[in-house]
Structures are given as structure tokens and as C-alpha cells.
Amino acid sequence: xPVNNVQEFIRYAKDNPGKLFYxxxxxxxxxxxxxxxxxxxxxxxxxxxxxxGQGPAAQDLLAGHLQLMFDAFNSAVPNIKAGxxxxxxIASNKRHPELPDLPTISEQGVPGYVTTIWxxxxxxxxxxxxxxxxxxxxxxxxxxxxxVKERFTKLGMQASASSSHDLDTILKQELAxxxxxxxEGNIKAE
Numbered sequence: 001x002p003v004n005n006v007q008e009f010i011r012y013a014k015d016n017p018g019k020l021f022y023x024x025x026x027x028x029x030x031x032x033x034x035x036x037x038x039x040x041x042x043x044x045x046x047x048x049x050x051x052x053g054q055g056p057a058a059q060d061l062l063a064g065h066l067q068l069m070f071d072a073f074n075s076a077v078p079n080i081k082a083g084x085x086x087x088x089x090i091a092s093n094k095r096h097p098e099l100p101d102l103p104t105i106s107e108q109g110v111p112g113y114v115t116t117i118w119x120x121x122x123x124x125x126x127x128x129x130x131x132x133x134x135x136x137x138x139x140x141x142x143x144x145x146x147x148v149k150e151r152f153t154k155l156g157m158q159a160s161a162s163s164s165h166d167l168d169t170i171l172k173q174e175l176a177x178x179x180x181x182x183x184e185g186n187i188k189a190e
Contacts, residue, residue, distance in 0.1 A: 001067055006089045006108035009068075013044035020067045021047045023057030027190050031057075031070045033178055034091060034115035036185035038070070041110055061085065072117070073098075073156025091115045097153060120167055132164055 003009040013020055024032035027050045039046045049066060051057040054075065060066050062084055073096060079085040080099070089105035090096055093114045105113045121139060123132060140161040142148055152159045162170070181187075 001086065003088065004086070005103075006105050006110060009088055010042045010044060010109075013042070013046065017045040018047055021049050021065075023049045023051050023060055023066045023069045025054040025057060026050045026052065028182075028187060029054075030115065030117055033181050033185075033187070034070045036187065037115060037177075037181045038105070038110070038113060040181065040184050041113055070115070074154075077156065092158065094158070096156065096158065098156070118170075120170075136161070136163060 001009070001012070003012050022035050024035065026032065027048075029050075031054065032048060032050065035046060035048065038044075046068075049057070049060075051060070054071060057066065057069055058071060058075065058079070061069050062079065070091065073090070076085065076087065077098065080087045087099070087102050089108050090099070090102050091105055091114060093104065093106065093116075095102060095104060121135065123135070143152075143159045143161050149159065
């Protein structure tokens with residue numbers, strides 16, 4: 001790809017509508033929806049090639065059968081560091097400490113583009129508030145431990161704790177966002 005940053009990629013994609021193929025781990029996967037959201041936000045046409053897993057898609061990217069892909073940080077970093085792939089941007093809301101010179105996609109002219117995989121703890125709906133609060137306090141303490149922070153960083157994860165109210169807000173925002181992406185991309189379950 002004759003591009004070195006997100007803006008160059010967007011120009012190239014606009015000059016080659018529908019001719020750039022991206023792989024994903026399958027229809028409706030985070031990587032598929034993230035690429036569709038990127039295409040919608042940048043008004044570009046990218047062609048989706050679904051795979052049965054992110055590994056086969058990455059192999060085809062390395063072999064030159066695909067022009068791009070959105071991939072998990074921990075699986076992309078070895079190929080980035082080895083020079084086998086070119087990273088244009090990170091999809092999180094802030095740069096990652098392991099690749100501090102890699103700007104976010106949002107900072108490169110696609111404001112608001114953030115697509116991350118997050119993990120949350122869920123309990124049965126009728127769990128007493130005292131138990132929810134205690135578990136939240138314990139999880140916050142665990143996330144502050146240096147060994148846990150180090151392990152998360154090595155996995156490409158940036159941990160942050162929130163309250164059950166914050167999680168409820170995030171869930172509603174995510175549902176609205178991804179519903180819009182699915183509708184705009186005309187994505188159908190297969």
C-alpha cells in the first residue's frame with residue numbers, strides 16, 4: 001500500500017473505491033464492524049472478505065492477498081515490529097504505551113473513531129447492591145496491582161475500572177453505535 005498514515009489511506013481508498021479488500025474474523029465480528037464504521041465515517045468503499053478466524057485473515061494479509069485489516073493489538077504488534085505490516089493507526093481513544101509513536105485513528109482526522117474490545121463482569125440482575133459494590137471495589141484493587149497492569153499491557157489491553165452505572169451507560173452507547181453501523185453497512189447475519 002502506497003500510504004503511511006490514515007489520511008493518505010483515506011485518499012487512496014477514495015481513489016480506488018471497492019478495490020481495497022480487508023479481512024476479518026467473520027461477519028459481525030468486532031473487526032468487521034470496526035472496518036465498516038471506519039468506511040462509513042470516512043466515506044470510503046472497502047470490500048469485506050470474511051474468514052473463519054482472525055489468524056487466516058492475517059496470513060492472507062501477510063501473503064499480499066488483502067490490502068488491509070483491523071486486528072487486535074497483541075496479534076498485530078509482532079508483525080508490526082518485524083516490519084511485515086505497516087500500522088497506520090490505533091483504534092483506541094489513546095495511544096498505547098508499547099507503540100507511543102503510533103497515533104490514534106481519531107487524532108489523524110477521523111474524530112470519534114474508537115473501536116475497542118472491552119471486558120466487563122456481569123452478575124445476576126437481583127444481586128444485592130452491597131455485593132455488587134464489594135465486587136467492584138475488589139476488581140478496582142486488582143486492576144491497580146503492578147503485576148496485573150504489566151500483564152494487561154503485554155496483552156495490548158489498557159485496564160480501567162468503572163461503576164455499574166458507568167457500565168450501564170457504556171452498554172447503551174455501544175448498542176446504539178453498533179446498531180447504526182449494522183444498519184448503515186446493511187450487514188446481515190449468515
